Amino acid sequence: MKFSRKVQQCDLSPVRKFYPYERAAVERGIRVHHMNIGQPDIETPPVFFEAIRNFGGKVVEYAPAPGMEVFVEAARKYYQGLGYDVARDDILTTFGGSEALEVVMACILEEGDEVLVPEPFYPNYTTFVSITGAKIRPIPTSAADGYHYARRELIEPLINEHTRAILITNPGNPTGAVLTREEARLMVDIVKEHDLFLISDEVYREIVYTGEISSMLAFPDGAEHVAVVDSVSKRFSCTGARVGTLTSRNKELIHQAMKICQGRLCAATLDQIGAAALYNELGPEYHKSVLEEYTRRREAIVTALKKLPGVEFSDPEGAFYFMATLPVDDVEKLQYFLLEEFSDQGETVMITPGAGFYADPEMGRRMARIAYVTAPEDLTRSVELLGLGIEAYNRRGN
Amino acid sequence: MKFSRKVQQCDLSPVRKFYPYERAAVERGIRVHHMNIGQPDIETPPVFFEAIRNFGGKVVEYAPAPGMEVFVEAARKYYQGLGYDVARDDILTTFGGSEALEVVMACILEEGDEVLVPEPFYPNYTTFVSITGAKIRPIPTSAADGYHYARRELIEPLINEHTRAILITNPGNPTGAVLTREEARLMVDIVKEHDLFLISDEVYREIVYTGEISSMLAFPDGAEHVAVVDSVSKRFSCTGARVGTLTSRNKELIHQAMKICQGRLCAATLDQIGAAALYNELGPEYHKSVLEEYTRRREAIVTALKKLPGVEFSDPEGAFYFMATLPVDDVEKLQYFLLEEFSDQGETVMITPGAGFYADPEMGRRMARIAYVTAPEDLTRSVELLGLGIEAYNRRGN
Numbered sequence: 127m128k129f130s131r132k133v134q135q136c137d138l139s140p141v142r143k144f145y146p147y148e149r150a151a152v153e154r155g156i157r158v159h160h161m162n163i164g165q166p167d168i169e170t171p172p173v174f175f176e177a178i179r180n181f182g183g184k185v186v187e188y189a190p191a192p193g194m195e196v197f198v199e200a201a202r203k204y205y206q207g208l209g210y211d212v213a214r215d216d217i218l219t220t221f222g223g224s225e226a227l228e229v230v231m232a233c234i235l236e237e238g239d240e241v242l243v244p245e246p247f248y249p250n251y252t253t254f255v256s257i258t259g260a261k262i263r264p265i266p267t268s269a270a271d272g273y274h275y276a277r278r279e280l281i282e283p284l285i286n287e288h289t290r291a292i293l294i295t296n297p298g299n300p301t302g303a304v305l306t307r308e309e310a311r312l313m314v315d316i317v318k319e320h321d322l323f324l325i326s327d328e329v330y331r332e333i334v335y336t337g338e339i340s341s342m343l344a345f346p347d348g349a350e351h352v353a354v355v356d357s358v359s360k361r362f363s364c365t366g367a368r369v370g371t372l373t374s375r376n377k378e379l380i381h382q383a384m385k386i387c388q389g390r391l392c393a394a395t396l397d398q399i400g401a402a403a404l405y406n407e408l409g410p411e412y413h414k415s416v417l418e419e420y421t422r423r424r425e426a427i428v429t430a431l432k433k434l435p436g437v438e439f440s441d442p443e444g445a446f447y448f449m450a451t452l453p454v455d456d457v458e459k460l461q462y463f464l465l466e467e468f469s470d471q472g473e474t475v476m477i478t479p480g481a482g483f484y485a486d487p488e489m490g491r492r493m494a495r496i497a498y499v500t501a502p503e504d505l506t507r508s509v510e511l512l513g514l515g516i517e518a519y520n521r522r523g524n
Numbered sequence: 525m526k527f528s529r530k531v532q533q534c535d536l537s538p539v540r541k542f543y544p545y546e547r548a549a550v551e552r553g554i555r556v557h558h559m560n561i562g563q564p565d566i567e568t569p570p571v572f573f574e575a576i577r578n579f580g581g582k583v584v585e586y587a588p589a590p591g592m593e594v595f596v597e598a599a600r601k602y603y604q605g606l607g608y609d610v611a612r613d614d615i616l617t618t619f620g621g622s623e624a625l626e627v628v629m630a631c632i633l634e635e636g637d638e639v640l641v642p643e644p645f646y647p648n649y650t651t652f653v654s655i656t657g658a659k660i661r662p663i664p665t666s667a668a669d670g671y672h673y674a675r676r677e678l679i680e681p682l683i684n685e686h687t688r689a690i691l692i693t694n695p696g697n698p699t700g701a702v703l704t705r706e707e708a709r710l711m712v713d714i715v716k717e718h719d720l721f722l723i724s725d726e727v728y729r730e731i732v733y734t735g736e737i738s739s740m741l742a743f744p745d746g747a748e749h750v751a752v753v754d755s756v757s758k759r760f761s762c763t764g765a766r767v768g769t770l771t772s773r774n775k776e777l778i779h780q781a782m783k784i785c786q787g788r789l790c791a792a793t794l795d796q797i798g799a800a801a802l803y804n805e806l807g808p809e810y811h812k813s814v815l816e817e818y819t820r821r822r823e824a825i826v827t828a829l830k831k832l833p834g835v836e837f838s839d840p841e842g843a844f845y846f847m848a849t850l851p852v853d854d855v856e857k858l859q860y861f862l863l864e865e866f867s868d869q870g871e872t873v874m875i876t877p878g879a880g881f882y883a884d885p886e887m888g889r890r891m892a893r894i895a896y897v898t899a900p901e902d903l904t905r906s907v908e909l910l911g912l913g914i915e916a917y918n919r920r921g922n
Contacts, residue, residue: 127721127774127776127777128632128688129631130634130656132630132634132656133630133783133784136784143786145588163586165585169582169583170584174584178576181573184567184568185565185761186572186762186763186764186765187763188561188763189764190540190543191540191543221619221766221788222789224788225788228788232528232530232655233527233528234527235528236528237657250787250788253783253786257784257787258528290526323525350525351525363584364583364584365586365789366585366586366792366793367584367793367794368619368789368790368792378527382527382531382532384536385531385534385535385536386651386655388536388537388539388541388648388651389537389626389651390623390626391620391622391763391766392764393766394619394765395766396576396764397792397794
């Protein structure tokens with residue numbers, strides 16, 4: 127049987143492909159610490175559960191394709207609270223930020239088209255782009271620049287007749303880089319001048335340590351070019367709720383995207399009700415307290431990791447990830463070793479090998495994405511395990 | 525800004541595009557009866573809500589990409605109870621049957637490929653196929669044959685070097701046709717002989733009035749060719765829960781599909797917990813009672829509709845839809861009239877114009893898809909309103 131060339135361009139997720147090995151380790155009685163996946167341990171706010179428990183209907187009915195009014199209106203008010211004026215009709219409700227990305231890519235990409243993406247990048251972007259027949263052209267960045275990419279001389283030479291969009295994650299996953307307002311302004315200028323879309327994945331919007339708070343919605347003159355991908359997953363620590371949004375003032379984009387949204391009928395009804403309550407009942411104080419918690423975690427992990435010999439990274443500015451170079455030949459091999467051979471007092475640790483974050487895996491061979499989504503003391507222990515694991519891995523020879 | 529040719533091949537859903545007009549009618553105080561959408565009024569079983577209420581976790585975490593073990597195992601046992609032996613790894617959990625279709629199409633279809641689909645067909649199939657760059661080649665059927673399509677002489681002349689799959693809905697939406705076991709056997713023979721996939725959308729599996737209960741999973745020799753699309757939506761009257769499955773014993777298909785599933789991370793966690801409870805706690809007696817209710821509804825609507833002069837249809841064998849020819853020039857115009865101009869005692873009715881169910885809209889111009897998902901007395905009133913509406917529409921002249 128034949129499979130499409132497009133799906134064959136995709137790969138299994140480098141974040142998720144270790145899951146069977148993790149399960150096997152757990153079955154052997156090993157406790158696995160996680161610095162590999164963006165699953166915060168922060169409690170999902172009780173208002174989410176309460177809103178779902180209070181659902182009074184007898185039937186869990188289809189929601190409207192663009193989203194339930196209660197949710198869309200809650201999202202609109204959330205943006206309004208940030209100072210961004212968007213209309214209800216500018217918002218489509220999706221199955222998490224992931225589906226918003228799938229939808230927008232399907233709307234704008236043709237076979238042979240190219241999307242510019244600052245590298246290293248979230249690996250699932252490759253799937254969302256490749257499945258349309260298009261491909262990612264990386265914007266190379268470096269640890270020395272703190273993974274910042276908003277420079278004309280870096281981006282403009284990469285734009286050609288196949289370029290359709292620039293896709294950014296801001297705050298950045300996996301780099302933790304956050305655009306300054308001037309950099310954000312420049313990105314809008316570039317897409318306007320070259321008539322491109324700017325797809326801005328802003329699911330970590332509130333988790334910024336540098337004081338920057340730009341969203342691409344802050345630039346009304348970019349309205350026709352900007353599409354913002356958003357989600358309640360990380361914002362309210364409910365990754366399994368799968369409620370996101372695609373927001374754009376480009377009416378034609380929303381019209382085209384609506385076709386796909388109507389095709390798959392609707393996002394989940396109860397989750398939308400829960401997500402509406404999150405936006406309606408939790409404001410700036412909530413986001414401030416979450417940011418304080420992540421600030422503590424960042425401090426804990428940065429402090430611990432700086433003590434590990436041979437580990438290199440630049441301090442993250444936002445989100446809860448960063449890239450680190452580890453003193454091993456191949457971080458993927460290290461990860462298999464950590465799950466299959468290593469343990470210390472019955473414990474081991476997972477990180478995410480960096481290869482999957484680069485178009486050319488070789489560039490990330492010695493790198494790892496570190497996620498800091500657990501309590502400070504757990505992070506300290508996780509880094510300790512990583513240090514011991516690296517020592518054991520290098521000692522046994524490869 | 526440019527949009528992809530693929531998305532421009534798609535259209536707004538003919539089922540959903542009247543939603544703004546319906547909303548306007550409701551805002552004018554009109555009560556709208558529904559024979560247009562597959563939203564049953566049967567209560568979602570309380571076990572669904574209970575399972576979600578009993579979720580004891582503090583954090584709504586990501587589920588595994590292929591689905592939570594509790595749900596996948598529940599689905600596996602459900603199939604086992606029907607006599608179909610599938611392994612856990614044969615099942616991927618999706619956002620409803622819709623996403624299962626999106627995923628399988630992305631796996632197997634290339635630009636220029638063709639999928640055979642018995643016509644009239646579920647309009648969203650056009651979206652799922654077109655967005656890959658492929659297209660639907662209709663297998664023409666007729667009311668005179670009860671919309672049955674499993675005939676070698678009908679199908680084989682349509683197969684060419686571009687054909688990759690046959691996509692069927694069984695029991696049928698919008699036709700209500702149900703394959704006999706011999707017909708199902710023939711479909712498997714055809715895909716085996718021509719090395720095609722058979723994508724079988726079986727979300728209405730239990731709603732069959734003719735005693736036939738075949739699933740394409742009943743033919744082990746078709747294992748490499750068959751992919752079954754399934755969902756809890758219609759089976760348990762929880763369309764807003766968005767939990768479906770893609771089931772195939774073709775390991776390579778599951779491997780390719782897993783890439784897409786990992787890309788979008790996971791289906792919604794709480795809905796999977798609720799859906800697992802539905803499969804685990806509701807058995808054949810539940811499905812029997814639902815079938816009895818639909819049998820009453822079918823009887824009510826068929827009886828009422830047979831009294832309307834000029835309306836033609838063949839009795840449905842399964843699901844809760846059928847196609848009817850109405851005595852008007854254009855059912856789409858009729859639908860706008862019903863929502864914008866007509867009412868009887870403050871009430872009106874919606875049906876779904878048939879044009880969207882045909883590759884050539886002209887073929888369905890005078891047809892409607894009738895859904896019977898409300899109580900018998902409501903259906904009787906809905907048909908009465910349809911009759912009055914048709915009279916008023918024809919009287920005013922067009």
